[in-house]
Amino acid sequence: METLVADVLLTFLVVIAVGIIVLRDLLAAVILLGAYSLTAAGAFVVMDAVDVAFTEAAVGSGISTILFLGALSFTKHEQKPRGNDSWVAVLFVVVTGALLIYGTLDMPYYGSATSAAQTNPDLAVRFLQQSGSEVGPPNIVTSVLASYRGYDTLGETMVVFAAGMAVLSLLGLKRRRPGLEAPEDAPGDTPGETPADALDEPPTSRHT
Amino acid sequence: MKLYPRQRHRVLQVVTKLIIPFVMMFGLYVQFHGDYGPGGGFQAGVIFSTAFILHGLIFGLQRTRAVLSPAILRIMMCAGLLLYCGTGIVTILLGGNLLDYNVLAHDPLHGQHWGIFTVELGVGITVTGVMISLFYNFASRRSD
DSSP, X not given: OHHHHXXXXXXXXXXXXXXXXXXXXXXXXXXXXXXXXXXHHHHHHHXXXXXXXXXXXXXXXXXXXXXXXXXXXXXXXXXXXXXXXXHHHHHHHHHHHHHHHHHHTTSOOTTOTTSHHHHSHHHHHHHHHHHHHHTOOSOHHHIIXXXXXXXXXXXXXXXXXXXXXXXXXXXXXXXXXXXXXXXXXXXXXXXXXXXXHHHHSOOOOTTO | OOOOXXXXXXXXXXXXXXXXXXXXXXXXXXXXXXXXXXXXXXXHHHHHHHHHHHHHHHHOHHHHHHHSOHHHHHHHHHHHHHHHHHHHHHHHHTTSOTTOXXXXXSSHHHHHHHHHHHHHHHHHHHHHHHHHHHHHHHHTTTTO
């Protein structure tokens, strides 16, 4: 039963992915991307990876959908009709896809008894049996992430920080042009208007 | 009375005002309950930032900026990472290895508890700052 549910969810993923490729309407494609992440989160729940599912649902179908929508507002909602496809591009995509599928052939089947986690049980058994007395939290994922592998999580936090800094340096910095004093926050504001001023009067929408 | 465009979304605004406290509360729950259930700093940061992003979508970016200015976000991004690194440095100063929380308290288990708490808090603060700041920067370029 569990494998059946997982199979159905994974089939949904393939269908949604094909839909995203086929669709010309970018807005619908972004919404489908959110649905893709939510379905993937469901598949993770079925596979008992609750923490991963949580992250996928929050980041994949929440934040990234909104960021994609923000990016969509710079461009048109319709994909440009393509001219003749370059055969080099098609070849590149086919070869990359074939390599990726070839790479999955080495991976153990779901629940396989010969997977690395099963044949080298020392680490998993150690975490399951000892983490309660060594670290404490009942959620072993937290113990592994924050304590046993705290150094890795430090690196991940630095990656998030670096991503934020990169976006700030590309989009959010002051524009230093001679003779032109740009507003501190963002190009969207009119110069000299502080957020407090904006509160007093109704915000003028640009959609009118 | 002049009806300005955002007043057309009255229902959305009222519902948003009702929802936002619960979203923030759930974010805090995920943050501090991560030891016992699924969740942790990363997920909590994302959920907490969702509350501000929702506010920005419904009420307009200018008002959200008045609540939480980009300068505070930049401080948050740095403070979270510094909290994490600082925990590591404190463990070294107390005679342990980097991020070896056992030395943080007399009882190793208490030390682990404090260490995980601070580290997850650092992750949460950084992720919140980065996510909201990403949204600010993307959404504010619309008028260019």
